[in-house]
Amino acid sequence: MIENSIENNTHLPLLQFATPKVMAASEIYIPEGKIFKKIFYIKKGILRNFFVTKSGEEKTIFFRWEGQIVAIPECIFDNQPTRQTWQALEDCELMEIDFDMVEKLSENNISLIKTRLGLAQKMLLEALKRVESFVLDKPEERYQKLIREKPEIIKRVADKHIASFIGVTPVSLSRIRKRLASQKK
C-alpha cells in the first residue's frame, strides 16, 4: 500500500530529480547532528529514528516503512541539525529528493505546496495519535494497540525497539508480553 505516493500525479518534476539510494540492514542512514535537507521515499524496507541518551541507550521515536515519504521536521522546517539518528532496520531502497529543489518548485506550483501541506497534516495526525496514547493508555494497552494496528510492522522489528517506542524498557515489555500471554489462556 502506497501511503504518500509521489508517483501518481502532478509532481513528476520531483521524481525527475530523485536519486536512488540502497542501504543494507543496520546501516546508519543519517547521523545525529546532520542538517539533512532531503526528503526520501521508501520503496522497500524499514527505518527507525532514535535518540541516544546520556547513558548511551537508544530510544526509538518512529518507524518508517515502504510506501512512506519522510522528511526530517527539524531539518526541513527549521534548518536545524537533527538530534536523532536514522538507521535502516532491513535492506532498504530509497528515492532521495533534494529539498531545495522542492522549495524552488513550490514557489509557483500551488499544487505542490498543497501536497506538502497534506503531508505535514498527515504527520501531525500521526504524532497526535501517539500523544493521545501516552496520555490515555497504559504501556500494556499501547502495546496491544500496536499489535492490532500495525501487526506486520511489529513482526519485522526487534522488541527492544518496540519497547522504547511505547515508552518502557525491554525488560518491562517482556513482562507485559508474558502477562498478556497468560491472560489469553
Added chain:
Amino acid sequence: MIENSIENNTHLPLLQFATPKVMAASEIYIPEGKIFKKIFYIKKGILRNFFVTKSGEEKTIFFRWEGQIVAIPECIFDNQPTRQTWQALEDCELMEIDFDMVEKLSENNISLIKTRLGLAQKMLLEALKRVESFVLDKPEERYQKLIREKPEIIKRVADKHIASFIGVTPVSLSRIRKRLASQKK
C-alpha cells in the same frame, strides 16, 4: 507574544471575516462529537482540550492560550467529528474564522497556503517534542521541563489538568511535587 499572528501580513482577507466570541471561565466551547469547521485566534485566555474516558475521567491533551491560532486537526484536515471537548479555563476572547472561507481563499492564494503549511509544521514540531518527552523522560522530568519552559501557563492551570497532560494521576503529581520540594532544600 503573538505566536501565530494573523494581524501582520497579507492575510487581511481572513480578518475581514473573523467574528468575535467571548466565553466565561469553565464554559464548554466545543463539545465532543462536533465537526468544528472553524479556526480561531485566541486574543485572551486559556483553553484546554480533553478526552473523557469510559470511567468518566478527563484527560487533558493540550493547552492553548493567547496569541495562538488553533485548528482542530481531525475536523479541519479530515472532516471528522472530534472525540475531544474544548473548554475555556479562563474568561476568553476569541476570533473565529470559518474554515470553508479559508479553503476558498486558499485556492488561488499561494501565500495563504504557505501560512497554513507553516502552521501545520509548527503544530507538528510541538507534537513531536511531546512524543519525545514521553519516550525519553520520566513523569518527574516532564513536569520539571514544563515548569521551566512554560512557567506562566502552569501557574494559570489547575494541577489536575497538568497531571494528565504529563501522563500521570493527580495523586501521583502531588507526590512528584513533594519529592521535588524536599530535594531542593
Added chain:
DNA sequence: TAGTGAAATTATCTTTTGCTAATTTTTGTC
C-alpha cells in the same frame, strides 16, 4: 466573612516499572 464544593495533599495498599545481573533463546556468520 462564613459556608460550601472543588482541588490538593496525605495515607495505605497493590500493581507496575526500573535497575541489575544471570540465564536462555535467537540470529547470523563462517
Added chain:
DNA sequence: GACAAAAATTAGCAAAAGATAATTTCACTA
C-alpha cells in the same frame, strides 16, 4: 552445523505509580 554475539526472558529488589479514601487547603459566592 557450530560458534559467537545479540536479543529476549527471568529473577530479585527498590522505586514509582495506580486506586481508593480520608483529610486539609483553597476558591468562590451568597
